Amino acid sequence: MKNRSVLILKTFFIFFVISMLGCAEAQEKDDTPWVALFDGESLENWSIKGGEANYEIRDGAIVGSTVRNTPNTFLTTKEMYGDFILELEFKVDPSMNSGIQIRSNSFDHYQNGRVHGYQVEIDPSERAWSGGIYDEGRRGWLFSLEDAPEAQKAFNQNEWNKYRIEAIGDTIKTWINGIPAAHLVDDKTPGGFIALQVHSIENDAEEGTEIHWRNINILTDNPEQYSRETPVQPVVTKNKLTADEKENGWELLWDGETTKGWRGAQLEEFPEKGWVIENGELIVLSSGGAESAAGGDIVTTEEYEDFEMKFDFKLTEGANSGVKYYVDTEINKGSGSSIGLEYQILDDEVHPDAKLGNHEGSRTLASLYDLIEADKAKPVNPIGEWNSGQIISKDNKVEHWLNGVKVLEYERGSEAYRKLVAESKYEQYSGFGELEKGQILLQDHGDRVAFKNIKIKSL
Numbered sequence: 001m002k003n004r005s006v007l008i009l010k011t012f013f014i015f016f017v018i019s020m021l022g023c024a025e026a027q028e029k030d031d032t033p034w035v036a037l038f039d040g041e042s043l044e045n046w047s048i049k050g051g052e053a054n055y056e057i058r059d060g061a062i063v064g065s066t067v068r069n070t071p072n073t074f075l076t077t078k079e080m081y082g083d084f085i086l087e088l089e090f091k092v093d094p095s096m097n098s099g100i101q102i103r104s105n106s107f108d109h110y111q112n113g114r115v116h117g118y119q120v121e122i123d124p125s126e127r128a129w130s131g132g133i134y135d136e137g138r139r140g141w142l143f144s145l146e147d148a149p150e151a152q153k154a155f156n157q158n159e160w161n162k163y164r165i166e167a168i169g170d171t172i173k174t175w176i177n178g179i180p181a182a183h184l185v186d187d188k189t190p191g192g193f194i195a196l197q198v199h200s201i202e203n204d205a206e207e208g209t210e211i212h213w214r215n216i217n218i219l220t221d222n223p224e225q226y227s228r229e230t231p232v233q234p235v236v237t238k239n240k241l242t243a244d245e246k247e248n249g250w251e252l253l254w255d256g257e258t259t260k261g262w263r264g265a266q267l268e269e270f271p272e273k274g275w276v277i278e279n280g281e282l283i284v285l286s287s288g289g290a291e292s293a294a295g296g297d298i299v300t301t302e303e304y305e306d307f308e309m310k311f312d313f314k315l316t317e318g319a320n321s322g323v324k325y326y327v328d329t330e331i332n333k334g335s336g337s338s339i340g341l342e343y344q345i346l347d348d349e350v351h352p353d354a355k356l357g358n359h360e361g362s363r364t365l366a367s368l369y370d371l372i373e374a375d376k377a378k379p380v381n382p383i384g385e386w387n388s389g390q391i392i393s394k395d396n397k398v399e400h401w402l403n404g405v406k407v408l409e410y411e412r413g414s415e416a417y418r419k420l421v422a423e424s425k426y427e428q429y430s431g432f433g434e435l436e437k438g439q440i441l442l443q444d445h446g447d448r449v450a451f452k453n454i455k456i457k458s459l
């Protein structure tokens with residue numbers, strides 16, 4: 001009898017513990033400060049950008065349907081979001097492709113307002129990359145699911161599926177129907193709107209195919225507290241090539257860890273002072289603002305002819321630096337910086353060089369130093385934040401880009417170009433800027449400037 005009583009007490013205790021755990025989970029769920037992005041009745045807090053696909057409300061869900069002869073269409077939140085956890089459900093026609101945009105933006109200066117940013121893919125095709133992360137309007141695939149069979153199998157065709165998306169700091173994690181999918185570490189964009197995509201369709205595709213979204217809830221109040229662990233190994237994009245970049249022939253010009261491929265412009269080796277590598281950043285240190293006062297400029301050990309180059313840079317207040325191309329360090333071997341065409345890097349608001357130059361404004365950020373001023377309407381991120389530069393040189397036609405926007409173009413060797421050179425301080429150098437090939441140079445101008453994600457593609 002005693003044993004039976006003990007057994008009953010043990011059984012009751014186990015049941016009690018399970019019940020308490022269940023109540024605790026339910027309580028935790030009830031206490032999670034979710035906010036509905038869609039109330040099931042109105043699209044008052046949303047707007048349409050991009051194309052002209054149709055969006056309507058039906059049975060408490062947002063329904064998007066395809067339209068021919070229109071680009072990708074996005075139903076976007078009017079509010080912007082940085083760190084958050086988003087949960088929502090969707091059901092998609094098997095013939096469609098779609099996605100959930102997060103931390104996305106639309107600026108007049110960027111491809112005429114094109115929506116761009118992170119997209120959590122909705123992919124009912126045989127590829128089955130639902131839950132992967134694509135960079136819409138920019139870099140392409142950042143995290144595919146080709147090596148994630150469990151996540152690929154988690155999608156339910158012709159049924160409702162549930163996404164959980166966490167965007168906290170530089171980390172984005174996704175789940176599909178509770179199965180971990182993507183884990184990305186990328187600091188390209190810290191915030192933006194959320195959007196529901198209806199993808200464009202081919203002219204012979206059937207119009208009116210649909211995707212449905214419902215139960216769209218966001219958590220922005222201390223999302224770190226509710227973040228979940230994931231077993232998925234992160235893809236880190238810093239100083240790495242994306243899948244699309246590898247496929248398109250890009251190479252790292254700096255590996256993010258060593259000085260391999262670089263040397264001092266006036267040295268056989270990399271400078272022993274003046275430059276440091278910290279946390280995946282190549283940094284020229286401050287030495288009082290004098291040109292080449294510490295370690296001096298650094299150049300690539302390889303030469304480049306026609307090329308496309310991308311690089312991220314971060315200025316400190318009042319800083320001055322530059323990226324030079326078609327450099328020959330045998331020219332002007334004395335003091336000062338090596339001679340070459342220069343993509344100017346400058347704090348336009350503080351540094352006096354912004355008001356100098358052979359032509360007014362030709363020493364401002366992203367200008368062709370001392371020769372051609374960058375577009376005054378260029379998009380510039382504040383001091384202390386990263387900016388993205390790009391140089392494209394093909395068949396002597398050169399372009400400078402800043403944060404995804406072309407800010408100037410010119411033709412090396414043209415009559416107009418040579419006239420500019422003849423009127424500048426470079427007039428003393430015969431054939432200035434017209435080398436068939438040359439080195440890439442990062443300038444030490446005595447101010448602290450950081451570089452990362454330095455990549456190049458030979459054209």
